[in-house]
Structures are given as structure tokens and as C-alpha cells.
Amino acid sequence: xxxxxxxxxxxxxxxxxxxxxxLIVMYPVIGQxxxxxxxxxxxxxxxxxxxxxxxxxxxxxxxxxxxGAGESTFLxxxxxxxxxxxxAAMIAGYLVADRALRPVxxxxxxxxxxxxxxxxxxxxxxxGPKDELxxxxxxxxxxxxxxxxxxxxxxxxVANASHELRTPVTINRTVIEVALSLPGxxxxxxxxxxxxxxxxxxxxxxxxxxxxxxxxEREPATRESVDMREILATALRDAAAPGVxxxxxxxxxxxxxxxxxxxxxxxELAANAFGHNLAENGRVRALVRVLGGSVSIELTNTGPHxxxxxxxxxxxxxxxxxxDRPGAGLGLAIVRAIVRTxxxxxxxxxxxGGGLTVAVRLPRAVG
Numbered sequence: 001x002x003x004x005x006x007x008x009x010x011x012x013x014x015x016x017x018x019x020x021x022x023l024i025v026m027y028p029v030i031g032q033x034x035x036x037x038x039x040x041x042x043x044x045x046x047x048x049x050x051x052x053x054x055x056x057x058x059x060x061x062x063x064x065x066x067x068g069a070g071e072s073t074f075l076x077x078x079x080x081x082x083x084x085x086x087x088a089a090m091i092a093g094y095l096v097a098d099r100a101l102r103p104v105x106x107x108x109x110x111x112x113x114x115x116x117x118x119x120x121x122x123x124x125x126x127x128g129p130k131d132e133l134x135x136x137x138x139x140x141x142x143x144x145x146x147x148x149x150x151x152x153x154x155x156x157x158v159a160n161a162s163h164e165l166r167t168p169v170t171i172n173r174t175v176i177e178v179a180l181s182l183p184g185x186x187x188x189x190x191x192x193x194x195x196x197x198x199x200x201x202x203x204x205x206x207x208x209x210x211x212x213x214x215x216x217e218r219e220p221a222t223r224e225s226v227d228m229r230e231i232l233a234t235a236l237r238d239a240a241a242p243g244v245x246x247x248x249x250x251x252x253x254x255x256x257x258x259x260x261x262x263x264x265x266x267x268e269l270a271a272n273a274f275g276h277n278l279a280e281n282g283r284v285r286a287l288v289r290v291l292g293g294s295v296s297i298e299l300t301n302t303g304p305h306x307x308x309x310x311x312x313x314x315x316x317x318x319x320x321x322x323x324d325r326p327g328a329g330l331g332l333a334i335v336r337a338i339v340r341t342x343x344x345x346x347x348x349x350x351x352x353g354g355g356l357t358v359a360v361r362l363p364r365a366v367g
Contacts, residue, residue: 004097011093012086019082026078027071103133107140114144165207173200212264212334225365228253228295229288231266236286239270244282253288253295254365257342265338266297268331269358273301275331276356290364294344297360306350314348314356335360 103126110124123144126137180193229250236246255262273284287298306314306321313319315336320329332348335358339346344362351357 004094004101007097007100008090008094011096012090015089015093016082016086019086023075023078023082027074103128103137107137111140163211166204166211169200169203169207173197173204176200206330212330223256223258225254225256226259226262228255228262228266228297228362231259231263232270232286232288232297235263235266235270236284238267239274241274241277241282243280244274244277244284246284246286248286250286250288251290253290253297255295255342255362256365257362261338261341265335265360268335269297269299269360272331272335272358273299277301277303278354291361293364295362295364297362298357300351300357301355302351302353303355305354306356308350311348311350311356315346332358 106126107124110122114122123141124137125141126134128134176193176196180190180197229252233248233250236248240246273286274282277284281302283302285298285300287296289296304321310321314321315332317333318329319333332346336346339360339362342362344360346358346360349357349359
């Protein structure tokens with residue numbers, strides 16, 4: 001039972017309790033109010049003692065009957081009125097509770113819609129009198145501002161650090177390539193140079209992934225209508241690997257967003273589907289279609305077994321189910337960040353027999 005109904009029932013219970021208490025207090029008062037109107041003086045000239053006592057007893061009986069009738073009439077009329085007014089009080093209490101909880105409901109809706117990308121511009125900004133609810137809303141807004149500053153600081157640090165690391169890593173690669181291009185030299189030294197080139201390339205991919213993650217977590221500056229069928233088809237063609245069969249059912253599906261980010265999202269999805277597949281007789285199944293008001297993208301691949309409990313961790317940065325697989329564990333994290341900035345959702349489901357199905361839902365373009 002939600003708090004609205006609890007408050008309503010509390011109001012109604014208090015009203016009924018006060019009403020019952022009022023009936024208990026008024027019940028004897030009604031008898032005392034009726035009694036004086038029935039009292040009268042009876043004169044019995046020439047009556048015997050027995051006759052006078054009989055008349056007095058009859059008078060008392062009629063007096064008690066009148067008081068009882070008044071009390072009974074009071075109860076008969078009051079109970080239905082109490083029940084009717086109680087029901088009206090329940091309805092009024094429900095409306096009052098609904099109005100009193102409206103600011104709380106507004107805060108709940110905003111908190112549900114919030115993400116890292118909406119912290120910068122979405123606040124409660126509750127108006128009205130300076131009461132406890134206003135103070136709670138202001139405190140919540142202050143907390144959102146602090147969270148936004150913390151997220152911005154973290155993103156700026158990652159972006160700046162990645163950007164600063166690109167230059168020395170690029171210099172290292174150039175120096176190694178120049179050294180390997182020189183004629184002669186010991187074979188061991190050349191082997192070491194090739195190993196260093198591979199390590200350097202892995203570091204460059206990591207830095208590029210961190211930069212892409214930092215950029216994808218920001219609200220897109222420009223948006224346009226994009227056909228996800230075209231974008232995913234290009235990504236699948238670029239990521240195709242020998243020994244992996246592609247089965248694609250791509251239909252026109254237009255969404256609104258930043259083309260560069262959506263292309264990176266499709267590229268990461270395709271790279272994940274092909275990179276974490278079987279070495280031989282692997283399969284990738286791609287679907288793009290419109291479902292209601294959403295653009296649906298699904299990629300299913302064969303591959304190693306994925307435990308159901310580990311699926312959510314795959315969307316976290318640097319999380320790899322099998323460390324011997326290529327990549328830095330940033331692909332699905334980048335996908336999730338891009339999808340969230342475009343108002344969509346992404347889920348993953350383990351496939352029976354090994355592999356994974358990654359499903360992306362993006363808002364359908366209007367018009």
C-alpha cells in the first residue's frame with residue numbers, strides 16, 4: 001500500500017474515531033435534553049395513596065420511554081450520517097494526500113529520469129511556500145549540482161589525461177618504426193622492436209577508447225536524422241572477420257542523434273560480435289527494425305559461454321570476461337554511454353550454447 005492510501009486511511013480512521021467519541025459523549029446529553037420537555041406536574045385531588053403511586057409509576061415509565069426514544073432516534077439518524085460523511089472524508093483525504101504528495105512525486109519522476117548526461121540541466125526547482133518539501137527539493141537540487149560537478153570533473157580528467165598520453169605514445173611508435181626501417185641491426189633487436197610496436201598499438205587503442213568513452217558521455221552538440229540500417233551495414237562490413245558467417249536482416253530505421261557517435265556505437269557493437277566469436281564456423285546475426293516508437297538493433301554472436309550473472313559487468317569499463325581476448329574492455333561501456341546520451345537503452349542476454357545477444361533501443365525519429 002502506497003503512502004497516499006496510508007495517509008487517506010489515517011485521515012479516515014481519525015475522523016471515525018472522533019465521530020464515535022462524539023456519539024458516545026452526545027448520547028447521554030440527548031437524554032438529558034429530552035427529559036425536561038416531558039416533565040409536568042400532576043394534580044390528583046381526592047386520590048388515594050395507591051392511586052397516586054400508580055399514576056406516578058406510569059408517569060415515570062412514560063418519561064423513561066420518551067428519553068429512550070430520543071436516544072434511539074439520535075443513534076438511528078447519526079450513524080448513517082457518520083458513515084456518509086466518513087466516506088466523503090475518505091475521498092477528501094485522498095485528494096488532500098494526493099495534492100500534498102505532488103511535490104514528492106515530481107522529485108521521484110525527475111530522479112527516475114536522471115542520468116549522468118542530464119545532471120547539468122535538469123532540476124526540480126520546486127515553487128511554493130518555504131516549507132519542509134521546499135527545503136527537501138532545494139537540498140536535492142544542491143546534491144544534483146554537486147554530482148554534476150563530480151561527473152564533469154571525472155570526464156575532464158579522463159579526456160585530458162588521454163589526450164596528453166597520445167603525444168608520447170605516438171612519438172614512441174614513430175621512433176620504433178624508424179628504428180625498424182633502418183637496414184641491418186641484430187635480429188633480437190628487431191624482434192624486440194616488433195613486440196614494442198604491438199604493445200604501443202595496444203596502448204593507443206586503450207587511449208582512443210578512453211577518449212571515445214569520455215566524449216560519448218557528453219550530450220551531443222548536434223543532432224540529425226540517421227538511418228541505423230546504413231550505419232550498421234557499414235560497421236558489419238568493416239568488422240567482418242574470416243571464418244565468421246554474417247546473417248543480416250536490416251530494415252530502414254531512422255533515429256535522431258549525432259552521426260559520429262552512432263557510427264562509433266555500431267562499430268563497437270560489430271567489433272564485439274566478431275572479436276568475441278568462434279575462430280571457425282562462427283556466426284553473427286544482425287537485426288535492425290522499427291518496433292513501435294523505437295529503433296531496435298540486435299546483434300547475436302556465437303562464442304564462449306557467458307554466465308548470466310556476469311552480463312551486467314560487461315558494460316563496465318575494463319571488464320573482460322576472458323582476459324586472453326583482444327581489447328581493453330571498453331567496447332560495451334562506450335556503447336552504453338552513447339545509447340544513454342541518445343535516450344535509449346541497451347541490454348545483453350546470454351545465448352544458449354555460448355555467445356551473447358546485445359539489444360539496443362533508440363527513440364524513433366519523428367516526421
